[in-house]
Amino acid sequence: MNYQVKIGERIVAVRVVDAAAGIAELEGKPVRFDFRHVRGDLYSILIDDQAYSVQLSGANPEQEVRIGPHVYTASVEDERSLALRALQRQVKAAPAETTVKAPMPGLITRILVNAGDAVTAGQALVVIEAMKMENELKSPVAGVVAAVTAQAHTAVEKGAVLLTLKAG
Known part of the structure; x- marks a missing residue:
């Protein structure tokens, strides 16, 4: 020991x-x-x-x-x-707020959560289409969706903030 x-x-x-x-x-x-x-x-x-x-x-x-x-x-x-x-x-060091950003340029095809929804780590949040393939973006943390800034059927650039999560 x-x-x-x-x-x-x-x-x-x-x-x-x-x-x-x-x-x-x-x-x-x-x-x-x-x-x-x-x-x-x-x-x-x-x-x-x-x-x-x-x-x-x-x-x-x-x-x-x-x-x-x-x-x-x-x-x-x-x-x-x-x-x-x-x-x-x-x-204790975990951030109070986490942003989910587009990892690549693409088209937001679906938003799977709404503001106020509780989410678990690994839960699918947004579907983005890039190069004719759909990619689910998953929650990096458990928490509550504080804001959804992305809109379905709109194009986004790499690094665009799609939604914000609050720890909890």
């Missing part, structure tokens, strides 16, 4: 190779470890024959870590949590 450990501003990659045998990698370097709960918030950690007495306090995800006289703020995230957080950032 892979983890990302943040201690203060430093981020360390940790991979537990064999938990039962106490084998891990810190930043790609193999280490032997042992981690034991002593009592309350006190733990004993052994890393490559170096012993540490560690006191943990605070709520997840951040903990206050006391090693001797030194106090650090630390957090640990597994690979699943990291992937979930990255996905949440992508969702």
Whole structure:
């Protein structure tokens, strides 16, 4: 299992190779470890024959870590949590509005949606004829049709805005 450990501003990659045998990698370097709960918030950690007495306090995800006289703020995230957080950032970064543009010059033969319609990602929106072939333009995102600027049976140039979608 892979983890990302943040201690203060430093981020360390940790991979537990064999938990039962106490084998891990810190930043790609193999280490032997042992981690034991002593009592309350006190733990004993052994890393490559170096012993540490560690006191943990605070709520997840951040903990206050006391090693001797030194106090650090630390957090640990597994690979699943990291992937979930990255996905949440992508969702938050998604644009509020998306325009669907003509990928080529052609003739709009059909408009399959109206303003106010809810659409799913991949749903057909507009049919454009170019070089005697009909092409369905599909929604790149799920959302609601905010405006339809194209009209059926009209010619459009490449890059012309055909409709606008709002996230939702």
